[in-house]
Amino acid sequence: MSLLTRPRNSPDRPGTPPPTGGWTGPVIDTDVHAQFAGVPALWEYLSPMWREFITERGYHGPYSIPTTYPPQALSTVAARWRRESGPQAGSAFDLLRTDLLEPGSPEYVVLNCYAGVDSIRHPDLAVAITRAVNDWLIAEWLERDDRLRASMVIPAHTFSDMVAEIHRVGSHPGIVQVLFPVRAQALYGKRNWYPVYEALLEHGLVMGMHHGGTSDGPPTACGWPSWYIEERVGELQLYQSQLTNIVAEGLFQRYPDLRMAVLEGGFTWVPSLMWRLDKDWRGLRRTVPWMRLPPSEVFREHLRFSTAPINAGPPEEMARIIEWLGPEMLVFASDYPHEHGDDVAQLLSVLPAQSRAAVMAETAREFYRLG
Amino acid sequence: MNPVAISLVDTDVHNISYTDALLPYLPQRWAERLRTFGVRTRAEADVTPALRPQAGRHDAVPPCGVAGGDPVFARRQHLDMFGVDIAILNNIPGQISHSGGNDPVVFSAALEAANNDWTMDQWFGSDPRWRGSVAIQYDNPAFAVAEIERCRALDDRWVQAVVGTRTERPFGHEKYWPLFEALTHYDMPLAFHPGGSGSGQLSGAGWPSYYFENHAGYQYPVVSQVSSMVFEGVFDRWPTLKVVVVEGGWSWVAPFVWRMESAMDVLGSEVSHLQRRPAEYLAEHFWFTTQPMEEPTRSEWFTGALDQFSRLGLVERLMFSSDYPHWDYDSPAEALPHDLPTDVRQSIMADTAAALYGFGRRAR
Numbered sequence: 145m146s147l148l149t150r151p152r153n154s155p156d157r158p159g160t161p162p163p164t165g166g167w168t169g170p171v172i173d174t175d176v177h178a179q180f181a182g183v184p185a186l187w188e189y190l191s192p193m194w195r196e197f198i199t200e201r202g203y204h205g206p207y208s209i210p211t212t213y214p215p216q217a218l219s220t221v222a223a224r225w226r227r228e229s230g231p232q233a234g235s236a237f238d239l240l241r242t243d244l245l246e247p248g249s250p251e252y253v254v255l256n257c258y259a260g261v262d263s264i265r266h267p268d269l270a271v272a273i274t275r276a277v278n279d280w281l282i283a284e285w286l287e288r289d290d291r292l293r294a295s296m297v298i299p300a301h302t303f304s305d306m307v308a309e310i311h312r313v314g315s316h317p318g319i320v321q322v323l324f325p326v327r328a329q330a331l332y333g334k335r336n337w338y339p340v341y342e343a344l345l346e347h348g349l350v351m352g353m354h355h356g357g358t359s360d361g362p363p364t365a366c367g368w369p370s371w372y373i374e375e376r377v378g379e380l381q382l383y384q385s386q387l388t389n390i391v392a393e394g395l396f397q398r399y400p401d402l403r404m405a406v407l408e409g410g411f412t413w414v415p416s417l418m419w420r421l422d423k424d425w426r427g428l429r430r431t432v433p434w435m436r437l438p439p440s441e442v443f444r445e446h447l448r449f450s451t452a453p454i455n456a457g458p459p460e461e462m463a464r465i466i467e468w469l470g471p472e473m474l475v476f477a478s479d480y481p482h483e484h485g486d487d488v489a490q491l492l493s494v495l496p497a498q499s500r501a502a503v504m505a506e507t508a509r510e511f512y513r514l515g
Numbered sequence: 516m517n518p519v520a521i522s523l524v525d526t527d528v529h530n531i532s533y534t535d536a537l538l539p540y541l542p543q544r545w546a547e548r549l550r551t552f553g554v555r556t557r558a559e560a561d562v563t564p565a566l567r568p569q570a571g572r573h574d575a576v577p578p579c580g581v582a583g584g585d586p587v588f589a590r591r592q593h594l595d596m597f598g599v600d601i602a603i604l605n606n607i608p609g610q611i612s613h614s615g616g617n618d619p620v621v622f623s624a625a626l627e628a629a630n631n632d633w634t635m636d637q638w639f640g641s642d643p644r645w646r647g648s649v650a651i652q653y654d655n656p657a658f659a660v661a662e663i664e665r666c667r668a669l670d671d672r673w674v675q676a677v678v679g680t681r682t683e684r685p686f687g688h689e690k691y692w693p694l695f696e697a698l699t700h701y702d703m704p705l706a707f708h709p710g711g712s713g714s715g716q717l718s719g720a721g722w723p724s725y726y727f728e729n730h731a732g733y734q735y736p737v738v739s740q741v742s743s744m745v746f747e748g749v750f751d752r753w754p755t756l757k758v759v760v761v762e763g764g765w766s767w768v769a770p771f772v773w774r775m776e777s778a779m780d781v782l783g784s785e786v787s788h789l790q791r792r793p794a795e796y797l798a799e800h801f802w803f804t805t806q807p808m809e810e811p812t813r814s815e816w817f818t819g820a821l822d823q824f825s826r827l828g829l830v831e832r833l834m835f836s837s838d839y840p841h842w843d844y845d846s847p848a849e850a851l852p853h854d855l856p857t858d859v860r861q862s863i864m865a866d867t868a869a870a871l872y873g874f875g876r877r878a879r
Binding site: 217219327329361362369370372376377381382415422423424427428431455456457465483 | 764
């Protein structure tokens with residue numbers, strides 16, 4: 145019963161090495177967080193009209209940011225990156241440089257901002273905040289360092305506004321991806337989303353499905369969870385539902401060039417899901433005849449999973465998971481500054497030697513078309 | 516005549532009630548309501564239609580026209596053909612559309628009682644091999660507890676209560692605690708089976724489009740249910756509570772346990788009420804059934820998947836199920852890989868279920 149006696153990972157202490165597990169080759173970090181510190185951080189990217197709107201109402205910004213990442217929770221900012229006062233890790237480029245870029249020298253990092261605009265129901269405010277976040281990402285991050293790339297965000301409820309925003313900033317050379325929170329108003333394979341995918345394909349962008357978001361109703365099929373940890377681990381069912389819908393609707397057959405990154409969702413559960421989908425494809429293929437390939441083949445061609453959180457089991461079990469999944473499906477991510485207790489050294493030790501460079505950099509380089 | 520060991524237990528066979536079958540068991544007022552308004556609770560079959568009526572096998576439709584509607588037909592086609600010693604019935608309408616939602620609770624209560632009376636009368640009454648899961652209005656625990664008490668007073672062949680995987684709240688919520696009190700009182704397991712009371716959506720991000728998604732996704736809400744029961748501390752309050760996940764798969768369990776364990780390492784202080792680790796709750800309180808059997812991409816990976824599951828402490832926690840009369844039925848003769856060791860096979864096909872439910876030896 146090694147699992148039960150396994151010592152609890154102690155959260156990393158300040159000053160420990162960058163979270164690349166001692167890997168000395170090239171690193172491309174596919175999930176690094178940029179998180180604006182409330183509406184004031186966006187102030188200069190908002191028009192006078194929206195500043196007045198926000199001031200009059202005492203609006204604090206999207207409520208789903210603190211419910212998705214409670215600021216004081218250890219999972220939101222790891223102990224080793226937590227400051228006693230002042231701006232927190234993730235909120236400013238200078239902190240990222242100190243915490244991650246200088247000690248680890250990653251070749252590229254992909255910045256993801258969970259903007260929470262999905263929790264804004266006022267359609268025009270949602271657009272204003274979205275635009276401000278993208279302009280903030282470009283001005284205060286992308287233009288500061290050539291190693292940075294970013295996911296742009298889109299308003300989550302009005303399809304035409306999503307398309308317009310992609311056309312507004314999607315061709316910026318630093319923008320490589322559009323972020324889609326895993327919780328959403330509708331499953332991402334649905335036909336209403338097609339114009340959004342056509343827009344991002346026009347700009348050569350990746351679809352990045354990431355933890356967080358707001359559903360039209362509870363974020364599970366059985367009502368509202370109670371505890372944060374309960375909801376957090378249970379987010380798995382949303383990733384499963386989204387991927388099932390996306391393959392069932394034939395999204396990748398309609399858009400053969402569409403690439404999708406699955407971020408901050410883990411990956412150890414993916415072999416089991418692929419087995420289940422393949423089995424049902426054999427049994428129910430006549431009900432979804434446009435699914436010409438087994439879902440696992442669609443996964444292999446179009447999807448990549450970030451390594452964080454690793455959610456590691458015992459090393460021998462992780463080795464099995466890697467064999468079943470295929471290491472070519474993984475792209476390294478630190479998920480800075482979040483804390484999952486990830487042990488990247490252990491992950492590297494169970495990866496086949498010839499796959500380590502691919503997981504740490506090369507697969508992401510090709511997937512995101514990074515130089 | 517010496518009794519012999521039970522060699523085949525089927526932990527998931529469906530009896531499927533229909534209006535004409537239930538009418539004799541309903542009070543006049545509710546019989547009239549059923550005839551006039553029908554059942555208004557949304558059933559998933561109406562949202563994502565299955566590939567066949569009742570998702571039934573083509574050859575499993577008896578003269579009444581409803582697969583799973585005729586106990587003698589089911590006995591001949593399944594129990595007799597394969598020598599099933601004991602089979603547990605999960606009544607589909609009793610667990611889905613009759614369990615409440617867009618109907619008056621008193622009507623749903625009458626429907627559940629009628630379903631259970633029909634099962635006792637027509638199924639238990641026709642063959643000693645049938646056992647049953649009490650069909651309950653699980654989102655109204657007071658009604659559910661009363662129905663469990665009523666059924667247990669009438670027949671001890673009720674061996675557990677069945678709950679749809681999609682409930683109004685995740686099942687560790689305080690709302691459901693009276694149910695755990697009653698189940699542990701009778702030492703009856705709680706069985707989760709795919710389905711729902713028609714209260715919520717089929718996913719946490721809205722409705723899927725196709726039956727393929729509904730069917731492939733049977734395990735997804737179980738993730739929420741397990742997470743809820745673990746982190747709400749249900750198993751500290753009811754240390755003898757047993758949970759059976761029916762038709763929910765099992766190869767996902769190990770990665771999910773690691774996911775919970777990793778989260779505990781970082782966020783455990785939020786749930787300081789817990790007395791144990793998530794992995795311990797899983798190992799002590801959960802059982803799983805086989806159908807639809809896991810089929811890894813390469814058949815040789817099956818052994819590894821089963822080993823991974825067993826190493827969680829879930830040795831002897833897997834129980835054969837056929838899902839008769841559904842289209843994705845697993846035959847007792849074909850469900851398990853043929854190269855599985857005899858003792859493992861025996862454990863899955865009979866011994867684990869016999870131990871869990873207290874099934875004894877049978878007369879020869």
